[in-house]
Amino acid sequence: MSHQSTYEPKTGIEKWLDSRLPIVRLGYDSFVDFPTPRNLNYWYTFGGILAVFLVIQILSGVVLAMHYVPHVDHAFDSVERIRRDVNYGWLIQSMHANGASFFFVAVYLHMFRGLYYGSYKAPREVLWIIGVVIYLLMMAAAFMGYVLPWGQMSYWGATVITNLVGALPVVGEGIREWLWGDFAVGNATLNRFFSLHYLIPFLIAGLVILHIWALHVPGNNNPTGVEVKGKGDTLPFHPYYTVKDGFAIVVFLMIFAGFVFYLPSVLGHADNSIEANPLVTPAHIVPEWYFLPFYAILRAVTFDIGPISAKLGGVLAMFGAIGVLFVLPWLDRSPVKSMRYRPIAKWCFLIFVIACLGLGWCGAENPDNLVFEFGGIGMPFVVLSQILTAYYFAYFLVILPVLGFVEKPKERPESIEASVLGSSPAAAPAE
Amino acid sequence: MKRFIATLAALAALATPALAAPGETHAPQEYTWSWEGPFGTFDDRQLQRGFQVYQEVCASCHSMDLLSFRNLGQPGGPFEFLPDPEHEGELITFANPNDNPVVMDIASRYTYTEIDLETGEEMERQGIPADRFPNPYANDAQAAASNGGAAPPDFSVIVKARPGGAEYIRSLLLGYDYEVPEDVTLLPGQHYNPYFPGGVLAMGPQLFDGAVSYADDTPQTAEQYAADVAAFLAWASEPHMEQRKRMGLGVMIFLLIFAVLMWLAYRQVWANVKH
Numbered sequence: 001m002s003h004q005s006t007y008e009p010k011t012g013i014e015k016w017l018d019s020r021l022p023i024v025r026l027g028y029d030s031f032v033d034f035p036t037p038r039n040l041n042y043w044y045t046f047g048g049i050l051a052v053f054l055v056i057q058i059l060s061g062v063v064l065a066m067h068y069v070p071h072v073d074h075a076f077d078s079v080e081r082i083r084r085d086v087n088y089g090w091l092i093q094s095m096h097a098n099g100a101s102f103f104f105v106a107v108y109l110h111m112f113r114g115l116y117y118g119s120y121k122a123p124r125e126v127l128w129i130i131g132v133v134i135y136l137l138m139m140a141a142a143f144m145g146y147v148l149p150w151g152q153m154s155y156w157g158a159t160v161i162t163n164l165v166g167a168l169p170v171v172g173e174g175i176r177e178w179l180w181g182d183f184a185v186g187n188a189t190l191n192r193f194f195s196l197h198y199l200i201p202f203l204i205a206g207l208v209i210l211h212i213w214a215l216h217v218p219g220n221n222n223p224t225g226v227e228v229k230g231k232g233d234t235l236p237f238h239p240y241y242t243v244k245d246g247f248a249i250v251v252f253l254m255i256f257a258g259f260v261f262y263l264p265s266v267l268g269h270a271d272n273s274i275e276a277n278p279l280v281t282p283a284h285i286v287p288e289w290y291f292l293p294f295y296a297i298l299r300a301v302t303f304d305i306g307p308i309s310a311k312l313g314g315v316l317a318m319f320g321a322i323g324v325l326f327v328l329p330w331l332d333r334s335p336v337k338s339m340r341y342r343p344i345a346k347w348c349f350l351i352f353v354i355a356c357l358g359l360g361w362c363g364a365e366n367p368d369n370l371v372f373e374f375g376g377i378g379m380p381f382v383v384l385s386q387i388l389t390a391y392y393f394a395y396f397l398v399i400l401p402v403l404g405f406v407e408k409p410k411e412r413p414e415s416i417e418a419s420v421l422g423s424s425p426a427a428a429p430a431e
Numbered sequence: 432m433k434r435f436i437a438t439l440a441a442l443a444a445l446a447t448p449a450l451a452a453p454g455e456t457h458a459p460q461e462y463t464w465s466w467e468g469p470f471g472t473f474d475d476r477q478l479q480r481g482f483q484v485y486q487e488v489c490a491s492c493h494s495m496d497l498l499s500f501r502n503l504g505q506p507g508g509p510f511e512f513l514p515d516p517e518h519e520g521e522l523i524t525f526a527n528p529n530d531n532p533v534v535m536d537i538a539s540r541y542t543y544t545e546i547d548l549e550t551g552e553e554m555e556r557q558g559i560p561a562d563r564f565p566n567p568y569a570n571d572a573q574a575a576a577s578n579g580g581a582a583p584p585d586f587s588v589i590v591k592a593r594p595g596g597a598e599y600i601r602s603l604l605l606g607y608d609y610e611v612p613e614d615v616t617l618l619p620g621q622h623y624n625p626y627f628p629g630g631v632l633a634m635g636p637q638l639f640d641g642a643v644s645y646a647d648d649t650p651q652t653a654e655q656y657a658a659d660v661a662a663f664l665a666w667a668s669e670p671h672m673e674q675r676k677r678m679g680l681g682v683m684i685f686l687l688i689f690a691v692l693m694w695l696a697y698r699q700v701w702a703n704v705k706h
Binding site for chain 2: 038077080081084090094235239243244247250251253254257258261262264270271273274283420421
């Protein structure tokens, strides 16, 4: 850890353990005494919320796995059996299914917060990259988890997404069959998806430890983007942030409980209550809401680009939309972290958030339907998603690199303490 | 063939064409159900009537494979509470729904064919509460062959499986009185119903005034039958709904108090700290 340890073992057992495995010291230094900027706002509580949801998903998932049957003939009925006959199975299943959605709500807010306050910039590039890897694994876990109930959307979603791999030249079809374990999505696919769905959360848990480690070496970023300079800038994590995060977690859990108990299937799709049938294609195959922006990017590429077919182009754009996040720390050339002090970037970021929401909207709609329609004349959704996709990539590849050179940042506070006290640094107590 | 279907699906996803549906599909008619809202519960009498409509009308074609007779007597089910034979006006309930006399009676009216484990001979026995609702067909192939090529859907989770839920079921059952639009051509055995996606379905109108005799003085109209059976199917799709809402109330109150305490603790801890 980056700060001097202040842990003093008091009891005999603590002293004995501290000289053998200083795990209490690690916990104390990381989550009790850890110096945390005093100006963190509620946008900084989503890390804690995400940790809680990882635990909720793993615990509820372990119980579900005790009752679930990963076989094409039994999977659908076994999930219904959990909802009907397992003690509180309706609750555990609803928590797990809705928990996935709330996990993504929290991770998107967490990521937007990182983008706004420049938390991906030096010295936190590794922290950011580990976060993007966690996000990728979350998407894989969510995608495979959605296949397990073996409803119509499970089956056809899996079919559509795994077929994307087939778009890769030369190796695509081979990889696709290797993923399926068959020549179509079938029992072999369901079995391996179940296995991987159980594995991935533990990989995520391991990466979360690395994520926190990479956070605790440089310390938290903060809304000013000004690095911690002295003791006056920070507060110990406990009790200040345990209680603030705790409050935010309980409020978030209230919204979650509202869905679990009162709107348990509103985030799902009616077609997934129909057992998978390879002979009947749903009229409209849509992924879960948290994949919709990427689904819109996938479908936005409707034209061949040189030797790249439209289908492959869409696949590349979709993966590129996440891939670009890995190099973001080196694309943004501005030395200023927080967009509070970046008058142009701030607006570009706001448009970026709207573009992401708009892409989600496009992903849910039929691309040929008209948006902004007046008397039969309007723009097809596919055109809107092309515009928004262009902005998505432009934000990372053009706007952020160029703004680093042309934007004139506003004056930043001398230190966190100075910004909190709202006075000139000279008036602040030296402490 | 499988690969062909898979490819088709991928193509469909990448360039989803607008499905040209003949005629216009109507949104389900709005209807006020007893179970709406955070405190709404099922009306036991309505569930009982709905079960009767299902048994007498729907069950000849539509299975409910996930339902057992015992479900009818479980907490939240249609026959959870029965009139007490010893004290007039009072209700009794059974901790084990398998002991519920109404449920036992319903189950006993069905006959199940099994192989006798002692003799290996086929034998017939009476149904018991643990039995699943009998399927009208031996398998999907028979169901499809008996119904013009498409098996009637199972009703276990039908309300969850249809956008619009119970309102859709009710509207569909009552939606046969519309004039067939000019662009819709009906083949023999097909019917027009604007609530059905695409407007053309094999099932004809099933509910007619007076077709089911209710034991009480509830109106014996197609309208009433449709609402009752939709209510029963809504319960069957989610038999623990009442328990869910009841527990939800407790959880929400707990979390609200917890949130207030956390907020007060937060104010207290941060009271003298500039941030």
